[in-house]
Amino acid sequence: MVIAADEFLEQQQALQASCDVGAWLSFGAASDGSYEELIAGATDDANTHASDIGDDDPLLILYTGGTTGDSKGALHSHRSFFMGMVNQTIAERIVPNDVYMLTGQMFHIPVALAMNYMAHGCPLVLINFDAEKALNVIAAEKLSAFLGITTMLNWMMAVDRFDSYDISSLRNIQYGGGPMPATVVKAALEAFPCTLIQGYGQTEGMTMTFLSQEDHHNAIHGQRPERLGSCGREGFVTTVRIVGDDAKPVARDGRTMGEIVVRSDANMLGYWRKPELTADTIRDGWMRTGDLATWDEDGYIFIVDRAKDMIISGGENIYSTQVEAAIHKHDAVLEVAVIGVPDDEWGEAVKAVVVLKPGHSASEQAIIDTARQHLASYQKPRSVDFVESLPKAPTGKILKRELRKQHWNSGLRQV
Numbered sequence: 001m002v003i004a005a006d007e008f009l010e011q012q013q014a015l016q017a018s019c020d021v022g023a024w025l026s027f028g029a030a031s032d033g034s035y036e037e038l039i040a041g042a043t044d045d046a047n048t049h050a051s052d053i054g055d056d057d058p059l060l061i062l063y064t065g066g067t068t069g070d071s072k073g074a075l076h077s078h079r080s081f082f083m084g085m086v087n088q089t090i091a092e093r094i095v096p097n098d099v100y101m102l103t104g105q106m107f108h109i110p111v112a113l114a115m116n117y118m119a120h121g122c123p124l125v126l127i128n129f130d131a132e133k134a135l136n137v138i139a140a141e142k143l144s145a146f147l148g149i150t151t152m153l154n155w156m157m158a159v160d161r162f163d164s165y166d167i168s169s170l171r172n173i174q175y176g177g178g179p180m181p182a183t184v185v186k187a188a189l190e191a192f193p194c195t196l197i198q199g200y201g202q203t204e205g206m207t208m209t210f211l212s213q214e215d216h217h218n219a220i221h222g223q224r225p226e227r228l229g230s231c232g233r234e235g236f237v238t239t240v241r242i243v244g245d246d247a248k249p250v251a252r253d254g255r256t257m258g259e260i261v262v263r264s265d266a267n268m269l270g271y272w273r274k275p276e277l278t279a280d281t282i283r284d285g286w287m288r289t290g291d292l293a294t295w296d297e298d299g300y301i302f303i304v305d306r307a308k309d310m311i312i313s314g315g316e317n318i319y320s321t322q323v324e325a326a327i328h329k330h331d332a333v334l335e336v337a338v339i340g341v342p343d344d345e346w347g348e349a350v351k352a353v354v355v356l357k358p359g360h361s362a363s364e365q366a367i368i369d370t371a372r373q374h375l376a377s378y379q380k381p382r383s384v385d386f387v388e389s390l391p392k393a394p395t396g397k398i399l400k401r402e403l404r405k406q407h408w409n410s411g412l413r414q415v
Contacts, residue, residue: 001021001022001023001024001025002015002019002021002023002024002025003025003026003027004024004025004026004027005026005027005028006026006027006028007028009026012024012026023038025038053078054078055077055078055079055082056077056078056079056269057077057078058075058076058077058269059076059077059078059080059081060075060076060081061073061074061075061076061272062074062076062108062109062112062203063108063203064202064203064204065203065393065394065397065399072271072272072274072277073271073272073273073274074203074204074268074271074272075268075269075270075271075272076268076269077269079265080206080265080266080267080268080269081112081206081266083206083237083264083265083266084112084205084206084207084237084266085112085115085116085119086236086237087206087207087235087236087237087238087264087266088113088116088199088206088207088235089116089119089120090235090236091197091199091207091210091212091235091236092116092145092172092174092197093172093213094116094117094120094122094145095120096120096121096122097122097144098117098120098122098144098145098171099122099123099124099125099141099142099143099144099145099169100114100117100122100123100124100125100143100144100145100146101124101125101127101134101137101138101141101143101145101146102114102124102125102126102127102146102147103127103129103134103146103147103148103152106126107394108203108394109201109203109206110147112206113147113174117145123141125137125141125143129152131152131155131156131158131159132159134146134152134156135156135159135162135165135167136165138165138166138167138169138170139165139166139167139169142169143169143170144169144170144171144172145170145171145172145173145174146173146174147173147174147175147176148173148174148175148188149175149176149180149396150175150180150181150184150335151334151335151396153173153175153180153184153187153188154184154334154357157187157188157191158357158358162191167192167193168193170192170193170194171194171195172194172195172196172197172213173188173192173194173195173196173197174196174197174198174199175188175196175197175198175199176198176199176200176201176207180198181324181325181328181329182228182229182325183328183329184328185216185228186220186228189216189220195213195216195217196213196216197210197211197212197213197216198210198211198216198231198232200231200232200301200303202289203268204267204268204281204287204289205238205262205264205266205267205268205287205289206264206266207235207266208234208235208238208240208260208262208264208266208289209231209232209233209234209235209238209240209301210232210233210235211227211228211230211231211232211233211300212232215227215230215232216228227300229302229325230296230300230301230302231301231302231303232300232301233298233299233300233301234299235264237264237265237266238262238263238264238266239262239263239264240260240261240262240299240301241260241261241262241286242257242258242259242260242261242293242294242295242301243258243259243261244256244258244259247283250294250295252295252296252297252299253294253296253297254294254295254296254297254302255294256294257292257293257294257304258292258293258294259288259289259290259291259292259293259307260289260291260292260293260301260303261286261287261288261289262286262287262289263285263286263287264287267282267287268287270282290306290307290308291303291305291306291307292304292305292306292307292310292319303321304319304321304322305319305320305321305322309321309339309400311338311339311340311348311350312340312347312348313340313343313346313347313348313349313350313378314345314346314347314378315347316378318340318350318378318379320337320338320339320340320400321338322375322379323338323350323352323371323375323379323380323381324336324337324338324352325374326370326371326373326374326375326379327352327354327367327370327371327381329370329373329374330362330366330367330370331357331360332356332357332360332361332362333354333355333356333357333362333367334355334356334357334358335354335355335390335398336352336353336354336355337352337353337390337398337400337403338350338351338352338353338381339351339353339400339403339404339407340404341383341404341407341408342407342408343382349382349383350379350380350381350382351381351382351383351384351385351407352367352371352381352383352384352385353384353385353387353390353403354367354384354385354386354387355386355387355388355389355390356386362386364383364384364386367381367384368380368381368384390403391403
């Protein structure tokens with residue numbers, strides 16, 4: 001069955017000629033009554049039989065955002081998708097009277113998150129995101145929850161007369177899709193009348209860890225405030241380790257770095273038609289994430305960087321997320337991506353690509369000075385580019401590889 005809005009009616013009709021699908025439904029102003037026809041033609045259940053599809057049979061393919069390379073198809077089973085929903089439902093504490101705003105695209109992880117609310121019978125409100133529109137919809141529909149990313153929350157808080165909007169119905173905001181600086185988290189906790197919850201995950205394993213509502217509350221009130229920089233602890237159905245090159249867990253000392261690996265019923269079956277990559281990614285039931293992190297004595301995980309985003313300058317490892325967090329302390333910065341670019345002397349040099357908040361200004365030197373206040377000298381950017389927007393995947397994650405392409409040509413070997 002294919003269900004499509006009337007605005008896609010032309011594409012739907014073109015596809016019908018080439019796809020063997022039992023039913024095509026349309027809805028909207030130009031609806032052809034196909035839903036009513038389908039119901040009218042239904043038979044009783046006397047001849048139905050139980051499905052022979054098993055829990056571990058393939059359900060769907062979710063494609064990765066391609067943040068580190070070509071997009072890959074993550075093949076999920078009925079079990080893995082369901083257990084991902086269980087993980088999310090428990091962490092978010094979803095209740096039937098929630099009203100959820102779906103602000104992302106109608107595909108990929110945003111829809112998977114929205115399905116947790118659908119499973120509880122909660123109404124969904126769909127909008128093409130605009131900060132002022134979102135605030136008006138929250139007030140009109142008495143929304144209780146939505147998924148936000150750094151840019152969205154910054155834009156909403158920057159709307160004129162933000163305090164005049166009635167957003168008192170909000171109960172929970174989940175954020176994810178990339179690192180959110182602690183400065184933005186603190187500002188959101190003060191601006192919005194609700195709790196926050198962070199989810200860290202990947203297309204391959206759904207949401208894996210959570211920084212809970214209590215963690216945010218405690219941190220903002222001075223109890224372990226450094227944990228606002230953490231992505232939390234393993235979820236209900238996930239087991240998470242941070243391992244070294246020997247595949248053994250590293251010390252829980254907040255300093256020793258390793259790769260995050262996950263064992264979970266929510267993990268994918270593998271990559272679609274990529275058996276070698278699947279074998280390299282999933283080893284003895286543990287899925288490698290490619291994310292470098294440390295963890296503390298209570299299991300709180302602090303992501304340092306993507307392995308492929310680490311910059312090596314003069315033999316020193318520089319982690320882009322740490323530089324980005326420092327730059328975000330400048331009041332004019334809306335978004336920033338830090339990459340390594342060719343340098344004859346050091347091999348790679350740190351470059352910051354910055355989007356400023358509307359109506360704000362900043363010089364290259366001001367950005368460099370802000371970073372220098374919070375980092376060692378060798379970690380600060382050597383140059384700053386100001387742009388109108390950053391390239392992003394449909395999931396909202398910044399595509400640093402697109403930024404790097406502008407500086408690494410075929411004659412250069414990236415470190």
